[in-house]
Amino acid sequence: MHQWASLAAAAALLANGAVAQFNMLRFACSQLVVDRVDPLVNPGMRYTPHLHQIVGGNSFNLTMTPVEYDLAKRSTCTSCSFKQDKSNYWTAVMFFKHKNGSYHRVPQVGNGGPQGQLINNGGLDVYYIPSGRVTAFAPGFRMLAGEAANTDDSKVPRGNICHRCWTSTNENQFVGGAPCTGSDTVGIPQDPSCKMIRQTIIFPACWDGQNLDTPDHKSHVAYGKGSGATGGGSCPSTHPVKLPQVMYEIMWDVSAFADRSMWPESGPAFIYSMNLGGSAAHGDYLFGWEGDTLQRAMDNGCNLNADCPSAGLTAQKPEEYNACTIQQQAPEPVDGWLASMPMGEMAVRA
Numbered sequence: 001m002h003q004w005a006s007l008a009a010a011a012a013l014l015a016n017g018a019v020a021q022f023n024m025l026r027f028a029c030s031q032l033v034v035d036r037v038d039p040l041v042n043p044g045m046r047y048t049p050h051l052h053q054i055v056g057g058n059s060f061n062l063t064m065t066p067v068e069y070d071l072a073k074r075s076t077c078t079s080c081s082f083k084q085d086k087s088n089y090w091t092a093v094m095f096f097k098h099k100n101g102s103y104h105r106v107p108q109v110g111n112g113g114p115q116g117q118l119i120n121n122g123g124l125d126v127y128y129i130p131s132g133r134v135t136a137f138a139p140g141f142r143m144l145a146g147e148a149a150n151t152d153d154s155k156v157p158r159g160n161i162c163h164r165c166w167t168s169t170n171e172n173q174f175v176g177g178a179p180c181t182g183s184d185t186v187g188i189p190q191d192p193s194c195k196m197i198r199q200t201i202i203f204p205a206c207w208d209g210q211n212l213d214t215p216d217h218k219s220h221v222a223y224g225k226g227s228g229a230t231g232g233g234s235c236p237s238t239h240p241v242k243l244p245q246v247m248y249e250i251m252w253d254v255s256a257f258a259d260r261s262m263w264p265e266s267g268p269a270f271i272y273s274m275n276l277g278g279s280a281a282h283g284d285y286l287f288g289w290e291g292d293t294l295q296r297a298m299d300n301g302c303n304l305n306a307d308c309p310s311a312g313l314t315a316q317k318p319e320e321y322n323a324c325t326i327q328q329q330a331p332e333p334v335d336g337w338l339a340s341m342p343m344g345e346m347a348v349r350a
Helices: 002-015 293-299 318-322
Strands: 024-029 033-035 051-056 086-092 094-097 103-105 124-127 141-144 159-166 194-204 247-252 270-272 282-286
Touching: 051 124, 086 124, 086 247, 124 282, 124 293, 141 194
Parallel strands: none
Antiparallel strands: 024 124, 033 051, 051 086, 086 282, 094 103, 094 270, 124 247, 141 282, 159 194, 194 247
């Protein structure tokens, strides 16, 4: 909590022209595509078991073999604000279930807070939080946080994956403390007073130093002793290499579903695209920064969503990264009211 408060205060000081003590990257990534594909867990498959929202480089494809697939070279644009970041980031999609049995995808918006407003066309916000000297990810690196089949909130460390209820759509004023603290829950808040639901996914920040990936996409990385958005803390001897801590922040705008008369008589109103709750929340990460720009950004204290000449980082304007989109590779309707969630057969409108 203290370090997060310090980070926030440092960002505010920097904005006012003072010298910041703690720096981190925090930037917007707009929607590249919403699609039922997953090159990490289900490579080559169209119409994977559940729907994802994907951001980042436009070379995103059904199959992205680590040895052969250089995202930084294959992508011609990125939906993330830093031009040099061709990585791909994705999560499951949140749906609202109407009492009549139809489903509607919950839209995402950018976040405010003390570090300033981020402008997103859907998508999510990405953080790279250093803690001391860190080693940037190597080309071909990929990892997974969370478990898409988990149904037990108690099996999910709240310091890694959590949700927060925001009772206003005006989120320029920071609500609550550090991510995944206080009243934050593993489960998705099911309360009509929530106008937005903030989802946080924090990735492991310790690496074994050898494997770019493992069959479960998890064993080559580990969480450190720190909890929450603190940079990860000290690493275990099995995974001694300290990485930048990657964090996703998704602002789900649930304000259109505040009418309690729309809600189902029993069961949750808000669920993820696996037809499961917050315990199944997960995030996928494929590294794709150009050259050594991420390492230089960490070494040079690049901060927030701004140009950083010392690392060769260029922050694009919203109209530039918003324009980077691709077509669905598993075509089906994902917006408006759907007769069922996109699972199994192609989705159809209600």
